[in-house]
Amino acid sequence: xxxxxxxxxxxxxxxxxxxxxxxxxxxxxxxxxxxxxxxxxxxxxxxxxxxxxxxxxxxxxxxxxxxxxxxxxxxxxxxxxxxxxxxxxxxxxxxxxxxxxxxxxxxxxxxxxxxxxxxxxxxxxxxxxxxxxxxxxxxxxxxxxxxxxxxxxxxxxxxxxxxxxxxxxxxxxxxxxxxxxxxxxxxxxxxxxxxxxxxxxxxxxxxxxxxxxxxxxxxxxxxxxxxxxxxxxxxxxxxxxxxxxxxxxxxxxxxxxxxxxxxxxxxxxxxxxxxxxxxxxxxxxxxxxxxxxxxxxxxxxxxxxxxxxxxxxxxxxxxxxxxxxxxxxxxxxxxxxxxxxxxxxxxxxxxxxxxxxxxxxxxxxxxxxxxxxxxxxxxxxxxxxxxxxxxxxxxxxxx
Amino acid sequence: xxxxxxxxxxxxxxxxxxxxxxxxxxxxxxxxxxxxxxxxxxxxxxxxxxxxxxxxxxxxxxxxxxxxxxxxxxxxxxxxxxxxxxxxxxxxxxxxxxxxxxxxxxxxxxxxxxxxxxxxxxxxxxxxxxxxxxxxxxxxxxxxxxxxxxxxxxxxxxxxxxxxxxxxxxxxxxxxxxxxxxxxxxxxxxxxxxxxxxxxxxxxxxxxxxxxxxxxxxxxxxxxxxxxxxxxxxxxxxxxxxxxxxxxxxxxxxxxxxxxxxxxxxxxxxxxxxxxxxxxxxxxxxxxxxxxxxxxxxxxxxxxxxxxxxxxxxxxxxxxxxxxxxxxxxxxxxxxxxxxxxxxxxxxxxxxxxxxxxxxxxxxxxxxxxxxxxxxxxxxxxxxxxxxxxxxxxxxxxx
Ligand SMILES: [Ca+2]
Ligand SMILES: [Ca+2]
Ligand SMILES: [Mg+2]
Ligand SMILES: [Mg+2]
Ligand code: NI
Numbered sequence: 001x002x003x004x005x006x007x008x009x010x011x012x013x014x015x016x017x018x019x020x021x022x023x024x025x026x027x028x029x030x031x032x033x034x035x036x037x038x039x040x041x042x043x044x045x046x047x048x049x050x051x052x053x054x055x056x057x058x059x060x061x062x063x064x065x066x067x068x069x070x071x072x073x074x075x076x077x078x079x080x081x082x083x084x085x086x087x088x089x090x091x092x093x094x095x096x097x098x099x100x101x102x103x104x105x106x107x108x109x110x111x112x113x114x115x116x117x118x119x120x121x122x123x124x125x126x127x128x129x130x131x132x133x134x135x136x137x138x139x140x141x142x143x144x145x146x147x148x149x150x151x152x153x154x155x156x157x158x159x160x161x162x163x164x165x166x167x168x169x170x171x172x173x174x175x176x177x178x179x180x181x182x183x184x185x186x187x188x189x190x191x192x193x194x195x196x197x198x199x200x201x202x203x204x205x206x207x208x209x210x211x212x213x214x215x216x217x218x219x220x221x222x223x224x225x226x227x228x229x230x231x232x233x234x235x236x237x238x239x240x241x242x243x244x245x246x247x248x249x250x251x252x253x254x255x256x257x258x259x260x261x262x263x264x265x266x267x268x269x270x271x272x273x274x275x276x277x278x279x280x281x282x283x284x285x286x287x288x289x290x291x292x293x294x295x296x297x298x299x300x301x302x303x304x305x306x307x308x309x310x311x312x313x314x315x316x317x318x319x320x321x322x323x324x325x326x327x328x329x330x331x332x333x334x335x336x337x338x339x340x341x342x343x344x345x346x347x348x349x350x351x352x353x354x355x356x357x358x359x360x361x362x363x364x365x366x367x368x369x370x371x372x373x374x375x376x377x378x379x380x381x382x383x384x385x386x387x388x389x390x391x392x393x394x395x396x397x398x399x
Numbered sequence: 400x401x402x403x404x405x406x407x408x409x410x411x412x413x414x415x416x417x418x419x420x421x422x423x424x425x426x427x428x429x430x431x432x433x434x435x436x437x438x439x440x441x442x443x444x445x446x447x448x449x450x451x452x453x454x455x456x457x458x459x460x461x462x463x464x465x466x467x468x469x470x471x472x473x474x475x476x477x478x479x480x481x482x483x484x485x486x487x488x489x490x491x492x493x494x495x496x497x498x499x500x501x502x503x504x505x506x507x508x509x510x511x512x513x514x515x516x517x518x519x520x521x522x523x524x525x526x527x528x529x530x531x532x533x534x535x536x537x538x539x540x541x542x543x544x545x546x547x548x549x550x551x552x553x554x555x556x557x558x559x560x561x562x563x564x565x566x567x568x569x570x571x572x573x574x575x576x577x578x579x580x581x582x583x584x585x586x587x588x589x590x591x592x593x594x595x596x597x598x599x600x601x602x603x604x605x606x607x608x609x610x611x612x613x614x615x616x617x618x619x620x621x622x623x624x625x626x627x628x629x630x631x632x633x634x635x636x637x638x639x640x641x642x643x644x645x646x647x648x649x650x651x652x653x654x655x656x657x658x659x660x661x662x663x664x665x666x667x668x669x670x671x672x673x674x675x676x677x678x679x680x681x682x683x684x685x686x687x688x689x690x691x692x693x694x695x696x697x698x699x700x701x702x703x704x705x706x707x708x709x710x711x712x713x714x715x716x717x718x719x720x721x722x723x724x725x726x727x728x729x730x731x732x733x734x735x736x737x738x739x740x741x742x743x744x745x746x747x748x749x750x751x752x753x754x755x756x757x758x759x760x761x762x763x764x765x766x767x768x769x770x771x772x773x774x775x776x777x778x779x780x781x782x783x784x785x786x787x788x789x790x791x792x793x794x795x796x797x798x
Contacts, residue, residue, distance in 0.1 A: 158584075163562075163563070164563040164564060167566070168721045169719075169721055181717060181718060183666065191666065193667070215568060215577070216577035216794075239719075268592070319580060319581050319637070320580070320638075327567070
């Protein structure tokens with residue numbers, strides 16, 4: 001029988017009791033940020049639950065990790081504490097548990113309507129690394145920029161390639177994005193300065209790092225999952241936008257599937273006893289500037305990743321690099337094999353050569369006023385485990 | 400007449416009253432980290448000076464910025480507060496000011512022998528960007544890796560090129576560096592996994608960012624200096640090591656010189672009314688593993704930079720990127736025009752082709768047990784403004 005909550009959950013909700021993703025929010029504009037979990041259309045305030053003494057397991061009893069402005073302290077505690085929090089909260093929210101269900105005062109204080117609170121960045125991000133882990137994306141980029149001979153560099157199949165990204169400009173879903181300006185050099189003559197002409201979205205997800213490791217002490221690939229708290233949706237455009245709710249690997253476990261076979265086989269430090277992906281449907285919609293209708297522009301899936309997030313983490317630490325709680329690992333653009341599943345406009349319009357029809361508008365790249373919305377969801381038997389959405393709108397460059 | 404302190408300062412000291420660089424230290428292993436300034440062979444504990452009410456200017460009166468475990472809060476206050484701190488401290492430490500000089504109890508509490516305290520990272524580094532601003536270095540890298548035709552890409556003269564680096568692995572001078580491991584691919588066949596074979600140092604300096612800017616609000620190049628608190632020595636090897644003392648731009652002002660002429664002239668957003676470098680002599684010494692003697696391997700100078708640190712900052716923000724207090728900007732390897740002034744072993748040994756003689760040892764790249772020491776100093780009339788040192792020793796890779 002499917003676990004049920006006393007909180008009413010619509011069948012299409014992303015946030016049933018099976019999910020319980022973690023985020024950080026402010027109940028009122030002037031209140032302190034605090035952690036919460038999403039349940040149906042509500043947010044459960046974990047600072048209230050913690051202060052009421054309801055986290056009574058051995059890891060969280062007496063911990064102040066839910067009286068913090070971000071989840072970093074909770075992330076540092078590791079998987080045993082994460083599992084304890086999840087089981088405490090699933091019990092507390094279940095239909096047949098009276099503790100919270102029948103305590104009207106506590107319920108009013110702890111369960112807040114999601115549309116009345118302000119969601120914030122859930123983590124203080126020390127470092128952000130963006131991988132390049134979808135083979136279809138790597139191939140398309142190679143075809144577009146380097147041509148049909150060897151579109152994918154041979155090293156791509158040996159190394160989960162990544163680059164360091166900027167942590168300061170990671171923002172929460174709903175934040176407007178100002179079109180960047182910079183130098184361009186289209187004609188081979190002197191460079192010009194001006195607004196970006198090919199502003200794109202990149203459909204990605206990102207892993208949130210848990211305890212981490214000391215300098216010079218790599219994490220074994222078969223223990224890497226214990227260092228990943230969960231996943232968010234991520235749009236890596238100008239700055240980087242993430243969704244507010246971190247869906248835990250524990251909630252995603254029912255949707256785990258085998259990762260694709262890797263050939264050539266990876267080196268031993270990247271060889272997993274069991275190589276997992278997750279079946280997460282991803283979708284990107286765009287509302288073109290000045291239009292009402294929102295058009296779906298791509299449907300992809302997290303399972304299109306070639307390199308797993310655990311391989312990414314093992315590779316990142318094998319050189320001795322230290323990870324800290326709250327570090328973020330982007331997957332890179334997640335493109336599938338079919339043109340309808342490409343994860344960015346560069347691929348979808350083949351670098352602007354094939355404009356995309358969006359209702360009454362057409363687009364090659366993003367225009368000022370366009371709004372981009374990512375969603376992601378796993379379909380279970382009688383419930384979903386979803387990510388909510390990750391959205392943002394393009395504002396024009398400064399004059 | 401040269402300003403003098405009641406604290407005795409040896410003529411070759413890096414830290415006379417004209418310098419007063421800022422750092423963070425622990426007096427005892429169990430004490431809380433707190434800010435200090437270096438004066439001769441002592442550290443002045445700013446938490447003690449602040450608690451004694453001696454910061455009585457309008458910006459720092461009542462501020463708790465010196466009761467913090469790092470300098471970030473002080474950096475956020477901006478240049479007026481930095482100047483006020485400097486003038487308060489220069490007065491307090493001057494030979495003819497009795498307040499501290501004649502208060503034995505306060506002096507014993509506030510002035511601690513530098514060799515008895517533990518220096519820590521002075522800032523919490525949100526993001527670290529490494530530039531590539533020395534033309535001689537860019538040229539040598541081009542000659543080595545791409546050959547004599549166009550060793551420098553034309554875009555290098557239009558854009559202060561940079562990449563995002565990793566903040567988590569920035570360590571304080573004196574920290575051992577474990578040789579990294581990773582994949583190599585020397586022969587064109589399958590990649591191997593093993594310790595880095597060409598471990599190098601990179602002689603750099605780094606700018607510490609002050610107040611910073613909001614997303615989408617670039618900093619004008621002519622106001623950029625107000626966002627740079629000071630400079631440190633930096634060795635960008637495996638992880639990144641910085642020197643503990645941040646020498647302020649105010650202390651460096653007597654050593655400001657014209658930056659090199661730039662041709663082609665930069666775009667307007669990079670054009671400075673006055674383009675400044677600083678005359679800072681830099682030196683790298685190596686103590687080879689198992690040897691006693693330390694050999695100087697290069698002598699360079701900060702003035703060899705083509706792109707100024709203010710241009711770097713303006714370029715970094717022109718796309719809308721936000722900087723936060725404590726962000727770090729590496730200059731890139733600072734090579735001069737002569738072979739004796741090249742800033743890394745790659746250049747000094749021409750990628751291992753010309754081994755370097757270090758007393759009774761020879762080196763192409765760094766070997767396990769080698770210790771590398773950077774120093775930097777400005778020579779004034781009767782005093783120095785120095786950076787102390789930035790050192791580290793290579794430990795072998797894990798087996
Ligand atoms: Ca990306
Ligand atoms: Ca460097
Ligand atoms: Mg990108
Ligand atoms: Mg480097
Ligand atoms: Ni970073």
